[in-house]
Amino acid sequence: MSERPRVVIVDDHRLFRTGVRAELGDAVDVVGEAEDVDSAVRAIGEAKPGVVLLDVHLPGGGGQEVLRQALPAYPEVRFLALSVSDAAEDVIGVIRGGARGYVTKTISGEELADAIRRVAEDDAVFSPRLAGFVLDAFAATDVPPIDPELDRLTQREREVLRLIARGYAYKEIARELYISVKTVETHVSSVLRKLQLSNRHELSRWATARKLV
Amino acid sequence: MHRARDVSRSWHEHTWIPQIAIREPATAMKASAPVGPGAGGGLHGSDGPGAARGRPPGLRRQAEGRLLAGVCRGLAEHLGLDPLVVRLVFVVLTVANGVGIPVYLAFWVLVPAAPSDRRVQDRRLPRDWAELIAFAALTLGGVMLLQLVGLLPGGVAWLTIILGGLGTAILWQQADPAQRERWLEVTGRHTQSSLIRSLLGAVLVAGGLVGFLLSQGELRAAREGLGFTAIVVGGIAVITGPWVVRMARELTAERRERIRSQERAEFAARIHDSVLHTLTLIQRHSNNPREVQRLARAQERELRTWLYRPKADADRTLAAATERVAAEVEEAHGVPIEVVLVGDCPLDSRLGAALQAAREAMVNAAKYSDAPQISVYAEVEREAVTIFVRDRGKGFDLDAVPDDRLGVRQSIVGRMERNGGTATVRSTPGEGTEIELQVGRSE
Numbered sequence: 001m002s003e004r005p006r007v008v009i010v011d012d013h014r015l016f017r018t019g020v021r022a023e024l025g026d027a028v029d030v031v032g033e034a035e036d037v038d039s040a041v042r043a044i045g046e047a048k049p050g051v052v053l054l055d056v057h058l059p060g061g062g063g064q065e066v067l068r069q070a071l072p073a074y075p076e077v078r079f080l081a082l083s084v085s086d087a088a089e090d091v092i093g094v095i096r097g098g099a100r101g102y103v104t105k106t107i108s109g110e111e112l113a114d115a116i117r118r119v120a121e122d123d124a125v126f127s128p129r130l131a132g133f134v135l136d137a138f139a140a141t142d143v144p145p146i147d148p149e150l151d152r153l154t155q156r157e158r159e160v161l162r163l164i165a166r167g168y169a170y171k172e173i174a175r176e177l178y179i180s181v182k183t184v185e186t187h188v189s190s191v192l193r194k195l196q197l198s199n200r201h202e203l204s205r206w207a208t209a210r211k212l213v
Numbered sequence: 214m215h216r217a218r219d220v221s222r223s224w225h226e227h228t229w230i231p232q233i234a235i236r237e238p239a240t241a242m243k244a245s246a247p248v249g250p251g252a253g254g255g256l257h258g259s260d261g262p263g264a265a266r267g268r269p270p271g272l273r274r275q276a277e278g279r280l281l282a283g284v285c286r287g288l289a290e291h292l293g294l295d296p297l298v299v300r301l302v303f304v305v306l307t308v309a310n311g312v313g314i315p316v317y318l319a320f321w322v323l324v325p326a327a328p329s330d331r332r333v334q335d336r337r338l339p340r341d342w343a344e345l346i347a348f349a350a351l352t353l354g355g356v357m358l359l360q361l362v363g364l365l366p367g368g369v370a371w372l373t374i375i376l377g378g379l380g381t382a383i384l385w386q387q388a389d390p391a392q393r394e395r396w397l398e399v400t401g402r403h404t405q406s407s408l409i410r411s412l413l414g415a416v417l418v419a420g421g422l423v424g425f426l427l428s429q430g431e432l433r434a435a436r437e438g439l440g441f442t443a444i445v446v447g448g449i450a451v452i453t454g455p456w457v458v459r460m461a462r463e464l465t466a467e468r469r470e471r472i473r474s475q476e477r478a479e480f481a482a483r484i485h486d487s488v489l490h491t492l493t494l495i496q497r498h499s500n501n502p503r504e505v506q507r508l509a510r511a512q513e514r515e516l517r518t519w520l521y522r523p524k525a526d527a528d529r530t531l532a533a534a535t536e537r538v539a540a541e542v543e544e545a546h547g548v549p550i551e552v553v554l555v556g557d558c559p560l561d562s563r564l565g566a567a568l569q570a571a572r573e574a575m576v577n578a579a580k581y582s583d584a585p586q587i588s589v590y591a592e593v594e595r596e597a598v599t600i601f602v603r604d605r606g607k608g609f610d611l612d613a614v615p616d617d618r619l620g621v622r623q624s625i626v627g628r629m630e631r632n633g634g635t636a637t638v639r640s641t642p643g644e645g646t647e648i649e650l651q652v653g654r655s656e
Binding site for chain 2: 013087089106128129131132135136162165167168
């Protein structure tokens with residue numbers, strides 16, 4: 001494994017930041033912390049981390065605002081959204097705002113470290129619930145797609161997402177589908193791209209609801 | 214856990230009622246304005262339709278809320294009308310042929326004053342001069358206009374102008390009297406500004422009068438006369454306008470505040486009902502990590518459901534029912550169950566059976582697998598519904614299933630087959646178990 005990812009933790013609860021720091025232990029190198037949008041943008045600029053652990057709900061505009069301000073300035077920084085919220089519009093909102101992944105705060109320290117590593121290596125990280133949302137959002141409808149390449153998932157992508165939703169790890173998915181872990185990651189990244197760029201009605205609706213358009 | 218939620222929800226509905234009752238006084242005051250000393254309409258002689266409730270009192274001149282001698286107010290209460298209506302009748306009578314004034318004087322002399330409580334009288338607030346001036350201005354303006362019309366052939370303008378003035382006055386009167394009282398009770402500023410407004414109005418009326426006389430003297434009637442009329446109406450508008458505007462604004466603000474405080478109360482009730490309760494329980498069980506985790510999970514799930522999920526009837530849709538079943542199993546066995554749902558559909562008997570099988574699978578995993586967590590995934594497609602129950606526990610060898618597990622397998626596989634579905638059990642010792650349940654959709 002390469003060097004430890006350098007991480008900035010953005011969350012408005014100090015207790016939570018301390019907890020995450022402790023749980024991650026030596027797996028990552030925490031180079032900064034921030035508690036709201038302004039301090040987050042500042043911390044990212046100063047520390048130039050590999051990965052930002054980004055809380056969806058933040059004072060000053062939420063995780064999406066951090067993405068909007070920081071991503072254009074520091075395009076090499078990867079964002080992993082972390083949230084207690086299960087609301088579809090929150091999840092879809094940060095992903096479409098540019099986050100590379102979404103996990104819930106109930107995740108174990110080990111899994112979180114793994115997710116950070118994966119995001120640092122430019123892969124996408126989907127929690128089972130995010131996979132569920134995506135399957136929901138890309139469910140077959142009678143509405144003809146505007147852009148077939150972006151508005152539809154391939155059969156394989158659908159299978160991968162379904163397995164993620166069922167609680168499978170990438171390694172298990174690879175074994176289940178007789179493909180390599182790298183291929184699984186490619187599929188997930190491709191889904192992430194569609195999620196960020198597609199103009200499917202369901203996605204637009206969520207985006208509109210969060211004033212993302 | 215769902216049961217607990219239902220209880221708390223109905224508890225909520227109970228709190229709603231006192232909630233409204235607490236917020237009511239502003240409205241209640243409207244209905245019972247004359248009750249309290251100096252309350253509501255007492256000040257303005259405008260206690261609204263509420264005064265007409267009950268038996269009409271005998272004809273008495275009312276000291277409370279009178280403008281001149283209480284004649285109009287007494288008549289209004291006797292007839293069950295709004296005092297404004299009676300006052301306007303008198304204004305019109307006066308304007309039309311001057312008969313209003315002798316009639317009013319006759320009433321003043323002949324009708325006895327209402328006996329009034331001394332205490333109330335002592336605390337009586339001064340009459341509303343602004344309103345009196347408004348009525349005076351209205352009368353004066355009306356008389357002047359009539360004079361003008363006498364000089365002008367075919368002038369219908371005065372009628373519309375008087376109607377406009379009446380409209381303004383009625384609008385003013387219609388607004389919440391309790392609100393109006395509140396502004397005026399804020400001593401000093403409001404009274405002062407209302408005085409200034411009244412003065413301004415009076416000046417304008419006087420200006421109109423002078424102009425009118427001048428124009429009459431020169432016998433250049435039409436155009437300038439109408440111009441001065443506009444000034445008179447402007448005067449009235451200056452007196453009443455700002456009140457109308459502010460009243461509307463205050464009413465909106467009050468309504469918004471009421472809604473906000475209701476929401477706040479709902480949140481507070483929810484937090485009190487569930488979160489605080491759970492925290493207490495957690496403290497009591499602090500030496501039992503399993504119980505603490507169970508409590509925390511149950512509370513988390515309940516809050517999540519409340520905050521993020523649209524209200525769904527757990528007896529009618531698959532998604533809600535699946536969540537409920539998972540919650541119940543989690544509650545009973547203390548193993549976290551992660552539920553992911555894609556799509557939804559109404560529940561029928563076959564889906565109900567599949568859900569029962571899923572419950573068995575969850576219970577099974579929770580009891581025997583030793584897995585720290587169970588994943589449930591349900592997907593509704595066009596033709597079929599599939600439910601996966603997966604754990605990363607110790608798994609088992611299908612061929613060496615112990616006897617006591619046979620029954621469970623019956624209740625999963627057997628139940629699915631009886632209902633035209635399929636159940637697939639995949640288990641690897643040391644890696645975990647996944648049970649896939651599939652059933653076709655009816656219709």
